[in-house]
Amino acid sequence: MTEATQQKIRLVCAHCNTINQFPVTRLDDMPICASCKQPLFNQKPIETDANGLIRHIDNSGVPVLVDFWAPWCGPCQNFAPVFNQFATAVGNQMRLLKVNTETHQQAAMDFNIRSIPTLALFRDGREVARMSGALPLPQLQQWVVEQLTQGN
Structure with missing residues (x-):
């Protein structure tokens, strides 16, 4: 894995306030909350x-x-x-x-x-x-x- 693939990004869900972490490379993939399954961006x-x-x-x-x-x-x-x-x-x-x-x-x-x-x-x-x-x-x-x- 490259360094860019391994880099993580954190983002709070607007719906349930869970802090999510996912690879920065997935930022444009419409990430969803790991807890409530709602989109992290709307x-x-x-x-x-x-x-x-x-x-x-x-x-x-x-x-x-x-x-x-x-x-x-x-x-x-x-x-x-x-x-x-x-x-x-x-x-x-x-x-x-x-x-x-x-x-x-x-x-x-x-x-x-x-x-x-x-x-x-x-x-x-x-x-x-x-x-x-x-x-x-x-x-x-x-x-x-x-x-x-x-x-x-």
């Missing part, structure tokens, strides 16, 4: 709470982009369809999460969210970038690519 952002957020960030073999938002926030509501489109566009290459800061105020405090919408980008369990405000899809894609390619 091309939609995952709504989560403070505990789920930490679990996903700490156990994701792909970058994680988090949208901190609130239902009363107009810009957040306008940005939601863009974030959904981005989830479809990135497929299995990223994990997109949404945290309702009204419902999950502790998560907002833990991550020092001062304004919404705020996007936080994580890789290998660490925050690598943050941006407040809503973006159109092309600018969102550009921002994510720039943040993930810096330092590589």
Whole structure:
């Protein structure tokens, strides 16, 4: 076996919160959860709470982009369809999460969210970038690519 075949990736199931591990070469094979047998990717952002957020960030073999938002926030509501489109566009290459800061105020405090919408980008369990405000899809894609390619 080659080193690439042996390399493992971890990913939390959006349905049952089980941490799955599988070869990175299977990332594009529509992997399913070993526990609940649901797809690990469904091309939609995952709504989560403070505990789920930490679990996903700490156990994701792909970058994680988090949208901190609130239902009363107009810009957040306008940005939601863009974030959904981005989830479809990135497929299995990223994990997109949404945290309702009204419902999950502790998560907002833990991550020092001062304004919404705020996007936080994580890789290998660490925050690598943050941006407040809503973006159109092309600018969102550009921002994510720039943040993930810096330092590589």
